[in-house]
Amino acid sequence: MDLGISGKKAIVCASSEGLGRGCAIALAQAGCDVVINGRTQKNVESTATEIAETYGVTATPIAVDVSTAEGQAALLQACPNPDILINNNGGPPRRSFKELDREALIEGVVQNFVTPVELIQQVIDGMADRGFGRIVNITSASVVMPIEGLDLSSGARAGLTAFLAGVRPLYAARNVTINNVLPGKMDTKRLQGGIVGGAKARGISVEDAAQMQRDEIPAKRFGTAEEFGNTCAFLCSQHAGYITGQNLLIDGGLFPHAF
Structure with missing residues (x-):
């Protein structure tokens, strides 16, 4: 299927490996120019080179911590007017909720709630003005099926989901969608x-x-990073303009539910 996004520009956070890399590859396959992000220069450059050589698109490596203001500025300097934003970031390590002090709590919330909101704030009006925008947040199946020891990650990502539920109706009429993809055991x-x-x-x-x-x-x-990335790419396509505010589980049926 032609996703209709060839030539679009995408920022894919935490995309030098794992699920973010799968998303960057799928978008490059669809013809998007991509900004590749990660904290390790070697990994970022290697992924960007591979994508550019394989798919014939522009892949710009930006090795920064996306949770910092400086990191976000570097991403937006590399791609000032993104059509697509994939929010992704590492989550807090597994630990008992009783071990979480204030510093750890704040760090987890900054990583998985504050950072994606800050990036969305900076790009969404430009998307609306151009009449096209796709924002996909990689959260976690733990948003709907909490996992012991990942309480901070679950809480921060669930907070992001609730926060953006009030934002996405403001932009839907201007062809800007906001969706969340919830990976299970990938x-x-x-x-x-x-x-x-x-x-x-x-x-x-x-x-x-x-x-x-x-x-x-x-x-x-x-699950595989490839199938995850392809699902994400479809949500970014021209065909998904009527899909917004959704939480799409990719978990092989792990979470038992009817609705």
Whole structure:
């Protein structure tokens, strides 16, 4: 399917690896010029070079912490008028809620709530003026299915979801959409790290620990960055202009619900 976004410009946060990288690749396949972001210069440059050479688009590497004002300014200097914004950022590490002090709480909220709001504030009016804008926030399945030890991540991302529910109706008539994509158990470094930790805690093999997690999922497998990215790219397409304010679970059926 032609997504109708060839030539559009996209900022994809935290896109040097993992799910963000999957989104950047899918948008590049659709013909978008992309800004690749991450904190490690080598990873960012490697991903940008690969994307540019493979898909013939402009891929600009920007190695910054997107949670800082300086980092955001660098992204917007590289792409002052983005048509597409993919908000993505690392979440707080797993820990008991009783271990979270004020500093940790503030850091988690800045990463997963304040940062995407700040970026949206800076780009959404330009999108509206040009008559096209697609904003996708990568949150987490824990927004609807809380995970023990990830309370801060869940709370900050749920807060972002509620906050933007009041923003998206203001821009829908100007062809600017805001949607959230909620990954479940995706085959990423973060998931693999959790599996290794769980295996050690239980005294079982890493493969047995991974299989236990796969068995919990109706699809009986982990999701891939490729399928996640393709879903994200569709939400950014010309065909998705009537889809806004949605929370799309990509979890292989893990969360049991009817509505």
